[in-house]
Amino acid sequence: MTRGAYPATLSLDMKISFAAIVLALLALLTGCSTPAPEARIQVAASIFPLADITRNVGKEMADVYVLIPPGASPHTFEPSPREFKKFVNVRVFVTVGAGFEFWAEKLIKAAASESLLVVRTSQGVQMIPDVAHAHRETRLSSVGRQEGNPHIWLDPTIAKKITHQIAVALAEVDSGHAHFYMKNANEYMSLIDSLHAEVKKAVSNFGIKEYVAFHPAWSYFARTYGLNEVGIIEESPGRQPTPKQLKRIVEDIGKFEIKAVFSEPQLSAKAAMAIAEEANVRVLMLDPLGGEGIPGRDSYLNLMRYNLNVMRQAME
Ligand SMILES: [Zn+2]
Known part of the structure; x- marks a missing residue:
């Protein structure tokens, strides 16, 4: 064994023990922040x-x-x-x-x-x-x-x-x-x-309180903030409105001076588009669900702010 080789071995041992300490510390740290x-x-x-x-x-x-x-x-x-x-x-x-x-x-x-x-x-x-x-x-x-x-x-x-x-x-x-x-x-x-405070303030400034929704998703929202659901396009999913129902919705749009009907991304917008064309109003999209990775609708709070802004476009 040469004199030069001895310190080299030692430093390898030191390296190993140092690595062991680092690993132990890491385990301890990750154990604290993210549980197994x-x-x-x-x-x-x-x-x-x-x-x-x-x-x-x-x-x-x-x-x-x-x-x-x-x-x-x-x-x-x-x-x-x-x-x-x-x-x-x-x-x-x-x-x-x-x-x-x-x-x-x-x-x-x-x-x-x-x-x-x-x-x-x-x-x-x-x-x-x-x-x-x-x-x-x-x-x-x-x-x-x-x-x-x-x-x-x-x-x-x-x-x-x-x-x-x-x-x-x-x-x-x-x-x-x-x-x-x-x-x-x-x-x-x-x-x-x-x-809640933000929604309450915004809705109190709405000039139009009536709306036509795609399906009865906004009834609780309407109850709390004083809106009035005058029409539902699809009373149950997949069930197309009858000509009589369509006629009544179009009449209500005129009566309440509604500027837009709301569709939803999870359901077909066909009926909403037909009504909008007949009543000469816009179709805007409300989203009751949102989802991971959907820009602007990727959290409950963001989703609700998105919907509030859409309502503003139609009702302010
Ligand atoms: Zn629903």
């Missing part, structure tokens, strides 16, 4: 707005995915075998409830997990009766009827209650972080408060 996947609560939400609210409450402690893909309508959704497979690991399932997720019972049954917590966010909400929002009769018959208009999340005052409910559910499943979930929920609820 198995430590996070696995959450499924039926629709994007509920998923986004849950992410804001659960932050790094929750893995949240949306069941209904962007662009699909929750009114006609059917879970695929892939969704059944994925659902097996779900610990908390955030839903609207009240029959909205008419396809969900099958998933819940298939998961057959006693530890699955199903959050029905419409619980305790004063529901608006649903006239004809009956979805597809054949599918409904197996799971029972919808117990009211399901579009509760489009009213920020209800979204606030939903946020609290989700925090309670996460705290129930992971009581060690109960304080964390409540703190996050409170922060998020104050953001909803700002949104």
Whole structure:
């Protein structure tokens, strides 16, 4: 062994031990900021707005995915075998409830997990009766009827209650972080408060309070902010309006001096376009769902501001 070789070996040992320390430190650090996947609560939400609210409450402690893909309508959704497979690991399932997720019972049954917590966010909400929002009769018959208009999340005052409910559910499943979930929920609820104030102020300046919507998605919004839904183009998804209904909507557009009819990205705009042409008004798009990666509609708060701006164009 030469004199020169000895220090070289030593420095290699030192390098190894240094690397070990760095690795240990890294493990410690990442352990603090991002918990291991198995430590996070696995959450499924039926629709994007509920998923986004849950992410804001659960932050790094929750893995949240949306069941209904962007662009699909929750009114006609059917879970695929892939969704059944994925659902097996779900610990908390955030839903609207009240029959909205008419396809969900099958998933819940298939998961057959006693530890699955199903959050029905419409619980305790004063529901608006649903006239004809009956979805597809054949599918409904197996799971029972919808117990009211399901579009509760489009009213920020209800979204606030939903946020609290989700925090309670996460705290129930992971009581060690109960304080964390409540703190996050409170922060998020104050953001909803700002949104609510913004919407209230904007809507109070609307010169036109009447509107024609594609389907009854904005009834809760209208109830809270004093708007008046005078026409619904498709009372239930896929059911085209009768000539008589069309005629009445066109008349109402004239009577209330409505400047635009609203369509939605998840449903065919054909009927809305026909009415707009007949009444000589514009078609504007309201989006009740939004989705990941959709610019300007990629969070619940952004989505609501997007919709407010669209309404402004038609009603201010
Ligand atoms: Zn709907």
